[in-house]
Amino acid sequence: MDLDALASCLASPACLVTQTTSGLIIGMLLFLVAVGLTLIFGVLKVVNFSHGAFYMFGAYFAMTAYQLTGSFALAMLCGAAGTALLGLIFERAFMSRVYGADVLMQLLVCYAFVLIFDDVVRMIWGPEFKSMGMPSAFQVPPLFIAGGVVPPYYLLLIGVALAAAVILGLGLARSRIGKVIRAAAHNPGMVSALGINTGLIYGGVFALGGMLAGLAGALAAPVRSLTPGMGFSVLIESFIVTVIGGMGSILGALIGALLIGLIRSFGSLGFPLFTEGLMYLFMVIVLVSRPTGLFGKEVA
Amino acid sequence: MTELQAGQGTQPLEVPRIDARPQRYRDVLIALVAFAVLALLPMIFGSKSLLDFVIRCSAYGLFATSLNLLVGYTGLISFGHGMFFGLGAYGFGLMMQKTGVPIPVAFVATLVITTVVAAVIGAICVRLKEIYFAFVTLAFQMLIHSTILSWQSLTGGDQGLRGGIPRPPLLGIDLSNHLHLYIMSCALLVIGLLLMRQIAQSPFGYTLRMIRDNATRASFIGIDVWRAKLTIFVLAALFASTGGMIMALFVSGAYPEFAYWTISGEGIFINMLGGVTTFLGPMVGTVLLLILNDTVTRLTEYHGIVLGIVILFFAIGLRKGLMDFVVEWVAQRREKANG
Numbered sequence: 001m002d003l004d005a006l007a008s009c010l011a012s013p014a015c016l017v018t019q020t021t022s023g024l025i026i027g028m029l030l031f032l033v034a035v036g037l038t039l040i041f042g043v044l045k046v047v048n049f050s051h052g053a054f055y056m057f058g059a060y061f062a063m064t065a066y067q068l069t070g071s072f073a074l075a076m077l078c079g080a081a082g083t084a085l086l087g088l089i090f091e092r093a094f095m096s097r098v099y100g101a102d103v104l105m106q107l108l109v110c111y112a113f114v115l116i117f118d119d120v121v122r123m124i125w126g127p128e129f130k131s132m133g134m135p136s137a138f139q140v141p142p143l144f145i146a147g148g149v150v151p152p153y154y155l156l157l158i159g160v161a162l163a164a165a166v167i168l169g170l171g172l173a174r175s176r177i178g179k180v181i182r183a184a185a186h187n188p189g190m191v192s193a194l195g196i197n198t199g200l201i202y203g204g205v206f207a208l209g210g211m212l213a214g215l216a217g218a219l220a221a222p223v224r225s226l227t228p229g230m231g232f233s234v235l236i237e238s239f240i241v242t243v244i245g246g247m248g249s250i251l252g253a254l255i256g257a258l259l260i261g262l263i264r265s266f267g268s269l270g271f272p273l274f275t276e277g278l279m280y281l282f283m284v285i286v287l288v289s290r291p292t293g294l295f296g297k298e299v300a
Numbered sequence: 301m302t303e304l305q306a307g308q309g310t311q312p313l314e315v316p317r318i319d320a321r322p323q324r325y326r327d328v329l330i331a332l333v334a335f336a337v338l339a340l341l342p343m344i345f346g347s348k349s350l351l352d353f354v355i356r357c358s359a360y361g362l363f364a365t366s367l368n369l370l371v372g373y374t375g376l377i378s379f380g381h382g383m384f385f386g387l388g389a390y391g392f393g394l395m396m397q398k399t400g401v402p403i404p405v406a407f408v409a410t411l412v413i414t415t416v417v418a419a420v421i422g423a424i425c426v427r428l429k430e431i432y433f434a435f436v437t438l439a440f441q442m443l444i445h446s447t448i449l450s451w452q453s454l455t456g457g458d459q460g461l462r463g464g465i466p467r468p469p470l471l472g473i474d475l476s477n478h479l480h481l482y483i484m485s486c487a488l489l490v491i492g493l494l495l496m497r498q499i500a501q502s503p504f505g506y507t508l509r510m511i512r513d514n515a516t517r518a519s520f521i522g523i524d525v526w527r528a529k530l531t532i533f534v535l536a537a538l539f540a541s542t543g544g545m546i547m548a549l550f551v552s553g554a555y556p557e558f559a560y561w562t563i564s565g566e567g568i569f570i571n572m573l574g575g576v577t578t579f580l581g582p583m584v585g586t587v588l589l590l591i592l593n594d595t596v597t598r599l600t601e602y603h604g605i606v607l608g609i610v611i612l613f614f615a616i617g618l619r620k621g622l623m624d625f626v627v628e629w630v631a632q633r634r635e636k637a638n639g
Contacts, residue, residue: 098615236442276446
């Protein structure tokens with residue numbers, strides 16, 4: 001424990017800015033993964049335990065595309081589109097077979113794919129740590145806000161994630177497709193009786209969730225190291241986020257992700273070894289006081 | 301005629317009492333035979349790797365079967381059962397290293413610690429439903445794992461408990477002797493399984509099945525569901541902790557992986573592999589998984605893919621565990637033979 005370091009950071013604006021931005025990017029990446037998780041749970045009622053794999057694939061797709069084309073925008077696009085396709089195939093070929101089954105069966109299918117996907121990445125890209133490197137457009141001197149160091153790429157990352165949050169929130173609330181998705185979440189039998197292909201919606205939502213996780217992976221690729229199994233810690237953390245925020249709630253995912261991001265970045269100052277423990281402790285406290293999460297609806 | 305009048309003059313309902321003793325004798329007999337076979341095994345096959353395999357099976361088997369008391373019998377899908385496995389390993393290892401008490405004392409003391417921890421965690425968890433129960437148990441598991449990692453002065457952090465666990469001989473039993481350790485593990489396994497079988501077949505065990513099938517109905521006929529769930533949560537933790545202690549004795553140490561969530565994941569997987577509807581299903585699953593792990597790791601470095609495909613075969617292909625499949629198959633054949 002190092003509470004002095006935490007206290008002195010809280011007293012200095014420069015440190016405050018640096019820690020807050022690093023907390024924000026952790027939170028934003030987590031949000032992109034967690035919102036897909038929460039969306040899939042809300043509509044399909046399955047807990048996608050293999051969601052971390054999409055994050056991993058997004059990062060690897062982006063790295064390969066960047067190395068081949070040298071274009072950062074194309075790398076992002078590849079990361080997102082590739083994982084969307086993967087999500088669609090995964091849902092239609094495997095997950096759709098276990099919808100009626102026990103929760104345990106669904107978890108097992110996902111667990112199997114966590115193992116398989118990790119090994120596939122190890123086969124294609126090798127077991128060692130890889131890094132994509134910061135694209136040249138962002139190799140510029142960092143900004144200084146109140147004395148705190150903020151790399152410009154962080155701002156882009158936060159911006160993209162926020163834009164995704166707004167588009168997703170508005171799209172679900174206002175657009176026709178959004179309404180159909182919400183209806184399918186509420187009563188799939190009725191939606192399908194009205195002549196709407198629910199299988200297509202399920203596949204689409206899964207692809208959307210996969211795409212968001214892939215986008216998070218692609219955005220993280222320049223600032224994190226890539227390794228098979230990298231999706232796992234992200235998965236566990238985004239689980240915490242969705243559970244804290246409430247399963248199925250987008251706003252909950254955003255708030256939960258930001259809270260966890262800030263706990264991580266400030267917690268690493270005060271409790272360097274117990275940072276993860278802090279997150280779990282927070283989760284336990286939330287769940288015990290509000291079992292359905294901060295923004296979750298009461299389930300009967 | 302009112303309902304009250306209808307009840308007048310009728311005989312009180314005779315509740316047929318089933319004599320449970322024959323079954324209990326049968327179970328004890330099976331246990332004795334199993335122990336005799338296991339104890340004679342080293343005389344026939346002297347190979348050390350086989351004995352090692354049986355010791356590992358005892359540790360994981362106790363753990364997985366105790367998880368089945370929660371998952372299969374009570375419908376409590378715990379994702380953090382491995383924390384008690386880790387707690388057993390660390391509790392026992394630390395007790396032996398720091399205090400130097402005789403092994404049975406450390407054994408009982410670890411069980412007492414497990415009871416206290418499980419009662420506290422269980423009291424918080426068991427009132428939550430299904431998926432939330434799974435998540436909170438997972439969170440507690442990770443909390444314990446983080447605590448082990450960060451409390452370096454006591455637990456050795458990510459290096460684990462090193463320097464070996466002292467095993468002072470007692471009454472002629474010397475657990476640093478491989479054969480003695482083997483016999484001890486087998487004895488613990490057989491006794492543990494027998495006790496769990498008694499729990500599962502007792503009236504309390506049938507109460508648990510009722511809670512699994514319909515908790516509301518159970519509470520309406522006067523069962524304290526929370527208390528029953530908490531009781532089985534603590535009991536299952538005790539057996540998992542025993543499994544952890546066997547593991548600690550076997551590797552002569554304790555490692556953070558023993559308390560990591562993957563242990564719980566493997567436990568669930570073992571249960572699915574063997575099947576949750578029969579008592580011995582998890583035991584069969586344990587043997588299957590350990591054999592699978594050992595052979596696949598020897599054959600290929602990509603053992604995740606092979607393991608994943610096997611899991612998919614069980615989850616999507618069979619849709620049930622191996623023992624469930626066998627039991628159904630036997631029942632079907634019997635039906636055909638009869639009619």
